[in-house]
Amino acid sequence: MQTSETVVAELHRMLRADQVLTDAASLDAYAHDDAEWAPYERPLAVVLAEHEDDVSAVVRLAAASDVHIVPRGAGTGLSGGANAMARSIVLSLERMTRIVEVNVAERYVVAEAGVINDTLREAVAAHGLWYPPDPASYRISTIGGNVATNAGGICCVKYGVTRDYVLGLRVVLADGDVVDLGRRTAKGVTGYDLTALMVGSEGTLGIVTRVTLQLLPIGGREERAIVGSFGALREAGVAVAEITAAGIVPAALELIDRTCVEAVDAWQSLGLPHGVDTMLLAKVDEVGAVGDALAASVARIMADAGAVGVERAADAAEIDRLFLARRLAYPALERLGPVLTEDICVPRGAVPEMLSRIQATAAAHDVVIANIAHAGDGNLHPLIIAPEGDDAAKARAKLAFDRIVDDCRELGGTVTGEHGVGLLKLPGAAEELGPRVIALHAAIKHALDPLGTLNPGKAFPA
């Protein structure tokens, strides 16, 4: 085992000075992603890779030096997948921002891992193409990070998640070798689907340096928003179930609960009707009369379920206004204190039961829990808020977090819908996967990374 000093000296030897950060402020800034609740340690160094050769060289050095690599995009992860560990190098791909190719005829884009989701969306939009996956972080998160966590978003209820758009990947393997996986054609079944295996593997099997993403035509959609205000959570739950039962696949179906509504209203008055408890925010995007009819159906279902108010909009500015409460929910809650973000996914029909259990958990553990939910997917984000510096509240928040995971499992859910296991969901994942499936994970990890160089201890429980 080489000393830490030797490893850092070697990094300096092989890269430019501005690519290797070792000052305390940088080491602390890169020590964790947005999951500060998960454990982390100060890394030996932060490397800002600019080319896959940099990635490859650093991985080879780490493998030879018994040092760990923690790959990182923008650090917006919410499960601790990019949290640093002892004797680790944080390998950031944020400078790999080249859009290599936009192919209009074949409808794909090739981009380096550090390209921001929104930058990629704009680049392809200029060619009449659309990249749907829209995690809440899309303005700041990288496409490589989206791939590493298989990020979801609001429109995935209709348009699918990151994985559904990944055609191919360039990956630096644990021995530093660079491989191209997947394809650029519309279909292909040559060999195992190693591309899908890499998506969501949180940098534990390889480091994604370049992605090839399938795109849709940007046209052929006309967005309409339908927003219902409900006096009771269970009424909104009924509306969600009825929309699904009617065979409607909305382009968005979001729910925010009373705690969110109140936090938003207290911050920036929304002029909501009195007694509003829950808001259900839907979009449909079919064109013309079909879209009109679907929007009318969604509005009617909301009203029949007991909505005290239903608003509709078809132009972009009005849609933005109606969705304002959804956009403001997270920042409004962050004003109340540090937020521990849950990410369970239950069967759609279990959303009302799960939400009422969460309310009970909040009461039992004396913590504030607000709910933002991708209701159409059954993907709930209970946000547990502990006042700054209140260690007792923080301890209660962690108990509530575990309780929510248990309830989710009891209702047939999965412990992470779109944020990834990282470190935060290791105990829940252990329950969900069971020992035999965990052993499969370990066997694959060992087959691809026998020295345990790449982000060890993340993505699946030991």
Add this chain to the structure above:
Amino acid sequence: MQTSETVVAELHRMLRADQVLTDAASLDAYAHDDAEWAPYERPLAVVLAEHEDDVSAVVRLAAASDVHIVPRGAGTGLSGGANAMARSIVLSLERMTRIVEVNVAERYVVAEAGVINDTLREAVAAHGLWYPPDPASYRISTIGGNVATNAGGICCVKYGVTRDYVLGLRVVLADGDVVDLGRRTAKGVTGYDLTALMVGSEGTLGIVTRVTLQLLPIGGREERAIVGSFGALREAGVAVAEITAAGIVPAALELIDRTCVEAVDAWQSLGLPHGVDTMLLAKVDEVGAVGDALAASVARIMADAGAVGVERAADAAEIDRLFLARRLAYPALERLGPVLTEDICVPRGAVPEMLSRIQATAAAHDVVIANIAHAGDGNLHPLIIAPEGDDAAKARAKLAFDRIVDDCRELGGTVTGEHGVGLLKLPGAAEELGPRVIALHAAIKHALDPLGTLNPGKAFPA
């Protein structure tokens, strides 16, 4: 190593008499799938499993006896993935035909591997749900086989392939252990995507005994067919490119070439206009005025590209009539002699170039090659026909097959779009994947099946 007699005796001891076939006729019938051109040998026995416990017991016996397991659905594969080898047991899942659950609220179905694709489609249709993937074999192939090969079909140009619908799998591993992979919720990212790794792995990593498939609402679609007849292949190629460029995602976009058209017309007169060389068969399925407008656009693009005739239909019987030539193409060609089916996938824009290279290859090797193409995906099925008993023609057909694979690679294509590597595409896959990616396959295979019990030698080149 146990003797073959001991292994067969043990099978008879652990299963009912009618579950173990050892007569010569059965052994020959189950010795290969629909890829008779690929090598095969007579198996030791055929086992008709009725429960995953049967599968598990037979796998354990095989592992302990140094015998190979060749899993099999309906045997409709076209690459030899289910071809038997020396010292093998063909393990058929055709009797595992239970539809375990249709969940309307969550829109999924759980079915055993032996359920026929069409049976599953009808079962879920009765609940207002739709399972899109429609391989040509959908009336006779099993859903387990579809999963093992990641089967495509006609509608996947718009609706995706088998993989896009698989939420979870029950799998018997190489040591006989049974695991549940994946989930039943709409989203989920807990651990590696082992479900996707299993899909398309041709029974080399585990034996799929049960599948959980995501479904769509059956409603909300109105099919319209638009069929263009062209005097020249390149004109049809232009139409395909223009349809894509217009941002239209058709629900089907099939092409049949002159050899197909002539074979069909010679068999059952289609009353086609004189001089028709190529037919392009499209469907759109948007509702109402939007669908009408799209159908009109497709028809106009075909006419502008030089179609000598464009027919349109909106009712089911008329659509069937217009698609008749597509349905008859394969049987019409089989009348001319044994068919060696290719399955290349090239970039959409390369379809005309690839088709003209195939014509040149047919001339150069003096073989008849007809083309059926999922043109909207760039997925071509050149059908190479060698007269029965003509060994010289068969040898020339094999040379043509290899030439087509080389041309496909040169144009940026993949050697198998939807049929799988099996045995037939091992050389092409070796070229496409390269040694480092093949080594990844071998490492994963070894990690999950260290004794090489499950269908060794298939799916990827050694």
